[in-house]
Amino acid sequence: MIWIHEITKVFQGKETDVHAVNGVSLSIAKGEIYGIVGYSGAGKSTLVRCINFLEKPERGSIRVEGFGQIEARDGRLYYSGEGQEASVPVTEKHLKQLRQGIGMIFQHFNLMDRSTVFENVAYALKYSGMKKPGIRERVLELLDLVDLRDKVNAYPSELSGGQKQRVAIARALANHPQILLSDEATSALDPEATESILKLLKDLNQRLGLTIVLITHEMAVVKAICDRMAVMEKGRVVEEGSVYDVFSDPQQTITRHFVESASGLGNVHKLIESGSPLIGSSNGVLVKCIYGRESVGDALISEVSRRFGVNMNIVLANVELLQDSPLGGLIMTIAGRPEDVEAAIRYMRECKVKVEVIDNGRVAE
Ligand SMILES: Nc1ncnc2c1ncn2[C@@H]1O[C@H](COP(=O)(O)OP(=O)(O)OP(=O)(O)O)[C@@H](O)[C@H]1O
Ligand SMILES: [Mg+2]
Structure with missing residues (x-):
């Protein structure tokens, strides 16, 4: 359902360029939870931000089922519809359409502190064309989904980390996306809250058929809920496979380190x-x-x-x-x-x- 093909993203530095993502190709199946692990600076966030073009890659393409494909050629983006050869320069409308189908959550929740839980979630529906009563109904439905209905009028400062992340998840799902990108969503949480958020993500994956791309530096997280995984090092994917295969028979040194870190052995x-x-x-x-x-x-x-x-x-x-x-x-x-x-x-x-x-x-x- 997501095909990432030879994505390359270079950041121009003062002295040297940083090849944050270097020719990465991956395919992620519909309804799976796909983990991407790697040490700090490996390029995980940059890669995942290329999926919804928050980051503009220089080269490569992203194809999403039901949307079509965006290809980067020398930093210029071109869109082609599903099954079409011909491409046109990407417009804001294409990007908006793509992003509507992709929700995203982050380590620090990114909530608006001066807005209530209700307003934070409702904000995502601002441009949906829905009327007020419809928005209210949808927001309450989303808060039910993440088990936070009783906090509808609370402010973020009144919530625990786990509850804040639940609000962020509700907001990310407001427009019925098929895909959820999760960038270190549990890294700021204590073990108990981490477990409950992972359980929620797994539950949403099963109930809604949501495809989840989950970035983390914690192997325990991958182990808990992912189906397949990739290991990134210096902008490249160095190992990929089912979580069981990677954990039981890691091939690369870096993967072995990660696997050992998650095992008592x-x-x-x-x-x-x-x-x-x-x-x-x-x-x-x-x-x-x-x-x-x-x-x-x-x-x-x-x-x-x-x-x-x-x-x-x-x-x-x-x-x-x-x-x-x-x-x-x-x-x-x-x-x-x-x-x-x-x-x-x-x-x-x-x-x-x-x-x-x-x-x-x-x-x-
Ligand atoms: N906006 C930017 N400008 C310049 N360099 C950047 C920018 N964003 C990321 N980089 C560089 O790109 C490389 C990859 O960064 P990225 O944030 O993708 O890593 P990461 O794997 O997500 O790391 P972490 O686990 O710390 O979040 C790093 O060397 C980083 O310094
Ligand atoms: Mg990151």
Whole structure:
């Protein structure tokens, strides 16, 4: 439903130009929640602002189902209708039409402080051509949708962060958009409010069939609600796939860092650095075992231990369900004769467990 094709956005700096987005192509399916992660400065916000042309790319095109396509050629924008070859220079009307179909929410909510909740949401309907009673009805409907009807006359200063974001979501959905862009919408919220906003987004996605493009630097957010994801680094997409695939088998170093940050298993490095007795006290080889969809899980440990006569000692364990499949694994030491340890590792690999030997954690036999 959204096709992003080779989008490039360069900011002209005083000394050097910043290639904020560098030839990014992605397609986002109708009704999915698509996560884009990356460190600060990776180009996430710039890319997502190119989708509704708040940012004007130099090159590339954005095609949206039901709208058509806008293509940038050397910083000039051209519109072509759905299925049409011919293009015309983009007008304000095209941009307005595109943006009506795309709502957006931000980290700092962007509410008008001097206006009530009602007025903040109603503002989005100002140019909709609706009459006052119609607007009132729609605003109340939206506040019901985000469970905030009782705050209709409150001012933003009287609301919690989570409630402010609910107002922003209601406002973003006022014109019945098919797409919602969310730029770090939960980054300013505490964990509880984050969870409730994510739940709301998932709920809206399912109830309204809303397609959501969600930018975040928190992997936990992606894990909680996204179907597919992309990782951005220095203006490029370096990895892309289903959330399960990316989490269970990250390919790029940056992706591995992100994945580890969201898993208890990442803590093993802290244990190693701090010389924790958890690792140091037992003899053996320190390994990380990652389970995948086809792995058999815990039963394997006792089997391997018996079969190869090795001692396996679990240091950290973290297994959870992601998209209804088990994900995670164990950090453990395997002690025994070197050839037995090796055979045990080989056997586990045959059983589709990904086994990595953590070299710098190797303990003397
Ligand atoms: N208006 C601007 N003028 C000049 N440079 C900009 C502008 N907006 C962004 N940039 C630069 O473009 C690059 C990408 O910025 P962007 O805001 O897209 O990153 P981001 O991934 O959203 O980061 P964050 O996680 O901090 O929000 C950065 O190097 C930034 O400094
Ligand atoms: Mg940003």
